[in-house]
Amino acid sequence: MSVTAAQGFTASGIAAGIKVSGNPDLALVVNNGPRRAAAGVFTSNRVKAAPVLWSEQVIKAGQVSAVVLNSGGANACTGPKGFQDAHATAEKVADVLGRGAIEVAVCSTGLIGVPLPMDVLLPGVEKAAAQLSEHGGEKAAIAIKTTDTVHKTSVVTGDGWTVGGMAKGAGMLAPGLATMLVVLTTDADLEPETLDEALRAACRVTFDRVDSDGCMSTNDTVLLLASGSSGIAPEFGDFAEAVREVCADLGRQLIGDAEGASKDIKVEVVGAASEDDAVEVGRSIARNNLLKCAIHGEDPNWGRVLSAIGTTKAAFEPDRLNVAINGVWVCRNGSVGEDRELVDMRYREVHIVADLAAGAETATIWTNDLTADYVHENSAYSS
Amino acid sequence: MSVTAAQGFTASGIAAGIKVSGNPDLALVVNNGPRRAAAGVFTSNRVKAAPVLWSEQVIKAGQVSAVVLNSGGANACTGPKGFQDAHATAEKVADVLGRGAIEVAVCSTGLIGVPLPMDVLLPGVEKAAAQLSEHGGEKAAIAIKTTDTVHKTSVVTGDGWTVGGMAKGAGMLAPGLATMLVVLTTDADLEPETLDEALRAACRVTFDRVDSDGCMSTNDTVLLLASGSSGIAPEFGDFAEAVREVCADLGRQLIGDAEGASKDIKVEVVGAASEDDAVEVGRSIARNNLLKCAIHGEDPNWGRVLSAIGTTKAAFEPDRLNVAINGVWVCRNGSVGEDRELVDMRYREVHIVADLAAGAETATIWTNDLTADYVHENSAYSS
Numbered sequence: 001m002s003v004t005a006a007q008g009f010t011a012s013g014i015a016a017g018i019k020v021s022g023n024p025d026l027a028l029v030v031n032n033g034p035r036r037a038a039a040g041v042f043t044s045n046r047v048k049a050a051p052v053l054w055s056e057q058v059i060k061a062g063q064v065s066a067v068v069l070n071s072g073g074a075n076a077c078t079g080p081k082g083f084q085d086a087h088a089t090a091e092k093v094a095d096v097l098g099r100g101a102i103e104v105a106v107c108s109t110g111l112i113g114v115p116l117p118m119d120v121l122l123p124g125v126e127k128a129a130a131q132l133s134e135h136g137g138e139k140a141a142i143a144i145k146t147t148d149t150v151h152k153t154s155v156v157t158g159d160g161w162t163v164g165g166m167a168k169g170a171g172m173l174a175p176g177l178a179t180m181l182v183v184l185t186t187d188a189d190l191e192p193e194t195l196d197e198a199l200r201a202a203c204r205v206t207f208d209r210v211d212s213d214g215c216m217s218t219n220d221t222v223l224l225l226a227s228g229s230s231g232i233a234p235e236f237g238d239f240a241e242a243v244r245e246v247c248a249d250l251g252r253q254l255i256g257d258a259e260g261a262s263k264d265i266k267v268e269v270v271g272a273a274s275e276d277d278a279v280e281v282g283r284s285i286a287r288n289n290l291l292k293c294a295i296h297g298e299d300p301n302w303g304r305v306l307s308a309i310g311t312t313k314a315a316f317e318p319d320r321l322n323v324a325i326n327g328v329w330v331c332r333n334g335s336v337g338e339d340r341e342l343v344d345m346r347y348r349e350v351h352i353v354a355d356l357a358a359g360a361e362t363a364t365i366w367t368n369d370l371t372a373d374y375v376h377e378n379s380a381y382s383s
Numbered sequence: 384m385s386v387t388a389a390q391g392f393t394a395s396g397i398a399a400g401i402k403v404s405g406n407p408d409l410a411l412v413v414n415n416g417p418r419r420a421a422a423g424v425f426t427s428n429r430v431k432a433a434p435v436l437w438s439e440q441v442i443k444a445g446q447v448s449a450v451v452l453n454s455g456g457a458n459a460c461t462g463p464k465g466f467q468d469a470h471a472t473a474e475k476v477a478d479v480l481g482r483g484a485i486e487v488a489v490c491s492t493g494l495i496g497v498p499l500p501m502d503v504l505l506p507g508v509e510k511a512a513a514q515l516s517e518h519g520g521e522k523a524a525i526a527i528k529t530t531d532t533v534h535k536t537s538v539v540t541g542d543g544w545t546v547g548g549m550a551k552g553a554g555m556l557a558p559g560l561a562t563m564l565v566v567l568t569t570d571a572d573l574e575p576e577t578l579d580e581a582l583r584a585a586c587r588v589t590f591d592r593v594d595s596d597g598c599m600s601t602n603d604t605v606l607l608l609a610s611g612s613s614g615i616a617p618e619f620g621d622f623a624e625a626v627r628e629v630c631a632d633l634g635r636q637l638i639g640d641a642e643g644a645s646k647d648i649k650v651e652v653v654g655a656a657s658e659d660d661a662v663e664v665g666r667s668i669a670r671n672n673l674l675k676c677a678i679h680g681e682d683p684n685w686g687r688v689l690s691a692i693g694t695t696k697a698a699f700e701p702d703r704l705n706v707a708i709n710g711v712w713v714c715r716n717g718s719v720g721e722d723r724e725l726v727d728m729r730y731r732e733v734h735i736v737a738d739l740a741a742g743a744e745t746a747t748i749w750t751n752d753l754t755a756d757y758v759h760e761n762s763a764y765s766s
Contacts, residue, residue, distance in 0.1 A: 047693030047701045077689050079702070079718030112686025113719055213672045216694045289596045290761050297762030303495025306460050310430030311599045318430045319462070335462030336496055372755035378673050379680030
């Protein structure tokens with residue numbers, strides 16, 4: 001049920017004509033209250049798309065009445081006109097819904113450096129508003145797809161309250177966020193500050209640790225909207241855990257649908273002296289193109305793992321490193337371990353454990369293999 | 384003429400039987416003096432191969448009589464036995480040549496985590512010594528090839544003195560060195576400290592700025608040996624420039640032969656506030672998989688360039704960035720510039736200029752495109 005699983009929300013997804021394919025390309029999510037508290041996390045890329053610049057302003061007040069999202073164009077690197085277009089889109093939503101534009105967040109995804117076709121986008125907003133429904137969550141999730149092969153939704157239910165969400169993203173997944181648009185909704189009755197704390201804590205250990213191809217987007221946005229319509233204010237720990245679960249579920253779905261990937265790789269770093277060390281090592285492994293190719297070829301090439309660990313500043317001794325691939329400790333004490341022929345790599349999920357033997361901290365980074373299909377998808381003209 | 388272009392050196396390259404293919408796999412370079420001054424630069428990877436650990440000790444005294452190099456096995460992540468093997472190889476060379484083992488540098492390249500076949504390697508040393516010749520430079524360059532399609536040599540001649548060299552490397556090229564073995568020789572009459580200064584200065588702006596796939600090797604080694612047999616001590620500036628030219632030439636050859644690449648990409652960062660900023664931005668662009676795929680598809684996707692710049696800490700304003708691809712300023716002031724259709728990308732060399740409009744410093748990083756062939760070469764079993 002996506003963003004409409006929680007009470008107090010309506011949504012829709014329609015084809016406005018932004019995509020030349022005629023596929024759905026415009027989604028609307030509306031918070032019908034009684035509260036409209038919100039929090040957001042945005043790309044840390046310093047080259048930010050116009051809708052990100054707009055929505056960062058919106059989220060400062062902690063109040064969001066509606067989110068309008070389009071696929072078919074990122075509205076990034078489009079100059080002052082791009083910002084005017086994002087603003088105009090928010091104004092149009094505000095007019096149609098009878099709200100203030102400063103409470104309307106805007107998200108865009110698609111090609112960089114191309115202006116949005118406002119002549120079809122603005123009429124599309126009216127069409128989307130006319131189709132708003134308590135059952136519109138799926139359609140909204142479908143309308144934000146770009147190269148995604150499936151739409152992604154997730155719901156976790158608490159004691160009388162719910163957290164639900166939708167996500168798009170299928171490449172350019174990297175820290176500081178995975179490239180994606182995510183809208184989460186809840187009917188819990190919470191303040192913006194509480195939402196913000198829960199959302200940042202969840203992103204830090206979920207979307208921030210999804211690193212499909214090391215590339216950071218200009219458009220990443222994760223929003224959390226609370227309607228308060230359940231009338232329940234859950235314990236912070238319970239709520240934060242529910243948000244983390246939804247984010248983790250959506251993050252896992254993003255990795256599972258990454259462009260051209262044939263493997264989902266769970267890089268688990270253990271025995272680290274600090275969590276920062278564990279994350280640094282996990283990212284270094286997850287970004288090693290040679291390892292990603294080897295995994296694609298079902299080659300348990302632990303030498304590539306050690307090479308990647310060796311480029312980090314983490315605390316470790318080379319002759320104490322251990323590496324397991326799918327449960328087989330192919331590297332022990334920095335040298336040859338168990339027989340690599342024992343490693344079964346037939347399945348899509350691959351589990352690499354890197355033991356730094358330097359402490360008790362851990363972190364897990366998810367990534368994908370590097371494939372000819374990835375190259376193909378991203379080398380076609382203006383993919 | 385490779386490493387035998389300078390007076391005072393002999394070299395050889397033979398098939399010892401380390402490679403199952405039967406191709407040449409063992410090279411020997413001998414400094415016949417009268418001087419045997421030397422300098423070396425090694426991988427900054429903290430997981431270092433046994434021969435690197437050995438040669439780092441050798442180079443400390445600034446004296447090298449001979450270098451023995453093998454392809455067909457990296458002797459990396461091979462534990463204490465690996466170090467014993469590197470040591471035993473140096474001892475064997477020392478015995479055969481009547482020198483001290485502590486003056487014999489050892490280099491290895493090939494698969495990580497597999498012990499060297501010492502039963503064929505040691506007899507190979509005798510065979511290589513028997514074939515030492517003042518014309519052996521080419522054969523030595525051929526014997527160190529792994530996936531290289533061509534051998535790489537370069538010579539620069541000064542006023543009565545010469546700098547020559549050979550290199551291997553065709554992938555895993557990254558900063559802190561490109562993955563490679565390089566041996567440079569000169570008949571100039573210089574102290575080890577002078578050689579070291581010239582070599583480090585040259586590496587910093589050549590091999591350190593070659594970044595084919597962002598992956599750093601465990602085995603990188605660049606050695607510079609001086610025989611002094613010309614009897615000439617050139618001005619430091621002249622000598623350093625000659626070393627830089629040879630390194631730049633070899634570095635360009637490495638990029639031109641990178642595994643599976645179809646494009647050589649020159650990333651030139653201009654208008655930077657500092658050289659460090661320029662290098663950071665250049666590396667970020669050079670490592671962006673999405674851009675590398677786009678270039679493979681001959682797509683002048685400047686949005687990927689801006690995304691990559693945006694992930695750095697360099698000084699710049701997003702709305703002042705300019706990007707040219709093959710001479711066409713496709714991005715001006717952070718937005719759409721000249722018509723992308725004007726960009727001609729048919730040729731192997733692609734030139735990207737990223738103007739940060741924040742100062743006067745520059746840096747150039749060389750990289751390759753990302754191709755299905757790269758994936759194929761690196762996903763075959765234990766490539």
